Amino acid sequence: MIDLKALRENPQRFIEGCAKKNVAVDIDTLLKLDAQRRALQTQQETLRAAQNKLSKETGPKIGQLMGKLKGASDVDKPAIQSQITEIKSAPAKMKDEINALESQIAQIEPELNAILLSVPLPPDDDVPVGTTADDNVELSRWAPDDWDWDKSFEANKGFKPRTHLELCEMHNLVDYPRGVKIAGSRSYILIGDAMRLHQAILRFAFDTMINEHGFTPMSVPVLVREEAMVGTGFFPGGRDQAYHINETERGGGYDMFLTGTGEVGLMGIHQDEILDESKLPLKYVTVSTCFRREAGAAGKDTAGLYRIHQFDKVEQVIIDVADESKSRQHHKDMMGFVEGLLKSLKLPHRLLQCCTGDLGVKNADMIDIECWMPGRGDEDQSGTPTGEFGETHSASRLYDYQCRRLNMRYRPGGEGGKGTTTFCHSLNNTVAASPRILIPILEMYQNADGSITVPEALVPHMNGQTKIG
């Protein structure tokens, strides 16, 4: 959520932000509703103040008269009674006026809040303006010494690549038909060494974050309330993408949603809290199962392990003080952790600066990390795929957008400090999402005979196994 005050002071910044992000939000209506509400609120509060003052005076009077009434003779009672009625009538009349104003405010608020929640965080000025993923800009790329970007897979390795689909079939690593039988389209079953490899990469990524980068490991809920989805910024915009469990109809007090990323659980931990500044930054890592409906992706990436409804992901999150330069540094650090991981796996990859149109509502900046996947992309004349980058990671810098929604704050100056409470900044980045990351691993580590070498870094997590097939 953006700061309504900031919007009032500089609406142009947000209007431009919407344009850059290619998001249509009616800022004018929002400002109009906000002005209306404030005017009504001021009126109402003035009346309330008068009412409060009055009832402070009438309270004791009524008490006195009530006492009198008890001891009064039947002759005097009606007179006292009418006095009480009269005293009561003045605040009662004000109450009607206040209620009328309140119902006017209540009429405005739902629309105002709905618009406010959908106003995107303006992108940072150094994010290139663009409309689609085609406008994203490559920042850098890395490959091990034995990989030449200018050459095809075959020229690099001396044999034609098999796609991960072919490799999985060859070694009986994935069972799609049975996955679909159980759970419908985009479902799969990882078998044997594929499941071991899946667990190995997750464990390797998780351990690296904990042991080398000082992140605190967490297990968080993946089945959450709507509040957590709204708080983290996935709702209302991404409602279609989440699985919805209708508990209300079954007698529950609220519905539940399956999270599409561990970010929701991690960020939800400190919702509504005022954090101790001396304990910041908080660095959390989780491994969790992620659920995505992939609505609107019909027909896209239907084959293989690329776009699936359920997967597991190691996710990192950093929560720190509201300081742009610190946020920027964390962002770099978090990408550095991932690059370190990919380098130790010897996976060719690149950093891709997402353009404004590809950022999503909640990010000021987002950088994707894409791994080279030899089995993707167009085919050459001989029917061999020419390879393509595929997104495997996404690093987001959100400033206070998420923490404002989550009401997550800290007090500058520490406990007992004099500063006013301030919304924290938050960032998140994938560490490893599997099985998608298995695609580049299987394809890059395949040998001429179709066997797959286990990446050295993962061997310890595969009980010493060095080869598949």
Add this chain to the structure above:
RNA sequence: GGAGCGGUGGCAGAGCGGUUGAAUGCGCUGGAUUCGAAAUCCAGUAUGGCCUUCGGGUCAUCGGGGGUUCGAAUCCCCCCUGCUCCGCCA
């Protein structure tokens, strides 16, 4: 699933229809005392919104929502949540 008891400020914990935004204690901040410290004493110490001539004013908030009342932390209803006991399951 049934029964009972709870949810109050950073924490602990009173209040159970009328100057109670809330006693008291702890913690924290400032000051006094001291060569310094401990101890003691004094003062201050919730969050958010709106208005502001920037001195302040004002409204809301005692788990959440609704209701009763001139007036609700306090009474009623619904929901969330914690604990204890019983049942059920592992």
